Amino acid sequence: MNNYELMVIFTPVLSEEDFKSAQKKYQDFIKENGGSTVASNPWGLKSLAYPIDK
Incomplete structure (x- = not known):
């Protein structure tokens, strides 16, 4: 089985x-x-480099 990250x-x-x-x-x-x-590794609340437009 292949391993993937999400x-x-x-x-x-x-x-x-x-x-x-x-x-x-x-x-x-x-x-x-x-x-x-x-594995699950919640990063918590982080600021992104720029806002994501919808």
């Missing part, structure tokens, strides 16, 4: 509960499609 950027206005829920949603999606999570 980085997900969430909006900083999420509450802690919403953040945990969204993180679990991605982990469940990976498991449903035959993958597994080897």
Whole structure:
């Protein structure tokens, strides 16, 4: 099996509960499609070099 890395950027206005829920949603999606999570390393709230336009 190939190994892949995934980085997900969430909006900083999420509450802690919403953040945990969204993180679990991605982990469940990976498991449903035959993958597994080897490690999780939440970086917390960080400033980006420039704002992301929608």
